[in-house]
Amino acid sequence: MMILELNQEQLEKMKSHPGFIAALDQSGGSTPGALADYGIEQDTYSGDDEMFALVHQMRTRIMTSPGFSGDRILAAILFEDTMDREVEGEPTVNYLWKQKQIVPILKVDKGLAEEKDGVQLMKPIPQLDDLLMKAKKKGIFGTKMRSFIKHANGTGIEAIVNQQFELAQQMIAAGLVPIIEPEVDIHCPEKAMAETLLKAAILKHLEQLSKEQWVMLKLTLPEQDNLYSDCIEHSSVLRVVALSGGYSQMEANERLGRNHGVIASFSRALTEGLTAQQTDGEFNTMLDESIQRIYQASLT
Numbered sequence: 363m364m365i366l367e368l369n370q371e372q373l374e375k376m377k378s379h380p381g382f383i384a385a386l387d388q389s390g391g392s393t394p395g396a397l398a399d400y401g402i403e404q405d406t407y408s409g410d411d412e413m414f415a416l417v418h419q420m421r422t423r424i425m426t427s428p429g430f431s432g433d434r435i436l437a438a439i440l441f442e443d444t445m446d447r448e449v450e451g452e453p454t455v456n457y458l459w460k461q462k463q464i465v466p467i468l469k470v471d472k473g474l475a476e477e478k479d480g481v482q483l484m485k486p487i488p489q490l491d492d493l494l495m496k497a498k499k500k501g502i503f504g505t506k507m508r509s510f511i512k513h514a515n516g517t518g519i520e521a522i523v524n525q526q527f528e529l530a531q532q533m534i535a536a537g538l539v540p541i542i543e544p545e546v547d548i549h550c551p552e553k554a555m556a557e558t559l560l561k562a563a564i565l566k567h568l569e570q571l572s573k574e575q576w577v578m579l580k581l582t583l584p585e586q587d588n589l590y591s592d593c594i595e596h597s598s599v600l601r602v603v604a605l606s607g608g609y610s611q612m613e614a615n616e617r618l619g620r621n622h623g624v625i626a627s628f629s630r631a632l633t634e635g636l637t638a639q640q641t642d643g644e645f646n647t648m649l650d651e652s653i654q655r656i657y658q659a660s661l662t
């Protein structure tokens with residue numbers, strides 16, 4: 363019988379320790395862009411196998427970097443392929459928690475559906491229960507799933523939040539803490555209105571959770587500073603974290619610094635400026651400086 367209870371040390375760390383989350387979970391669809399940003403153009407490799415091997419090398423370079431450690435990084439969100447691979451000869455999950463005291467989290471969504479009512483719901487996630495059981499057995503603490511809001515459409519936003527919280531129940535039942543990520547497009551023409559509608563829908567669903575049912579929220583940095591303070595204070599919310607959404611690291615950190623109680627969960631803003639062509643010294647120095655800036659912005 364698998365143990366469904368949560369690792370209390372990891373729960374405590376996620377709930378209250380200073381630090382932020384490193385999002386290393388670009389899906390297959392986002393990986394060519396992530397590799398191109400890293401200086402590896404699409405015409406230099408062929409096929410998914412080569413692409414996933416290259417992105418694992420990039421992620422391994424990040425995870426093994428001296429500045430990438432549990433004193434400033436609380437958790438890392440992993441793509442399933444990364445969870446199934448090894449880092450320095452041991453399973454990635456073990457490396458992160460045992461060597462670095464970084465809590466491992468798994469991205470479980472399978473990408474976005476076509477736009478409808480101004481939003482993109484998540485595609486169906488086949489064999490989700492099997493994936494959750496596999497993750498739990500490997501020592502994963504939580505999950506992450508991402509939807510996308512393009513317009514301030516009440517019907518669409520309601521549908522996004524319904525789907526997220528419905529699936530979150532499956533994660534909770536599997537002994538995992540879900541990160542609910544209804545991303546609002548930073549280019550959304552009515553971004554502030556979309557965020558107001560989103561917050562109302564989230565608060566409604568938070569009320570349905572029972573005691574000890576934890577969720578985390580991963581949100582776009584809002585137009586109105588501290589918009590999500592009610593969510594931060596809610597007894598079922600373990601942490602509220604922010605994606606960078608395409609904002610530069612500087613702008614993302616400035617916005618983050620104005621939202622008290624929110625910590626980063628950046629992908630692009632964390633890896634900004636890192637390239638395959640850098641020497642290890644240049645790479646490790648740039649990453650350490652980015653980690654320090656994002657850590658500081660997450661402290662407010």
Ligand SMILES: O=P(O)(O)OC[C@H]1O[C@](O)(COP(=O)(O)O)[C@@H](O)[C@@H]1O
Pocket residue numbers: 385386387388389390391392393439473508543605606607608627628629630631
């Ligand atoms: O590839 P996906 O699943 O669309 O997600 C892309 C990225 O979006 C995020 O949710 C946020 O990333 P950014 O900080 O770059 O916006 C990451 O967790 C993930 O790597």
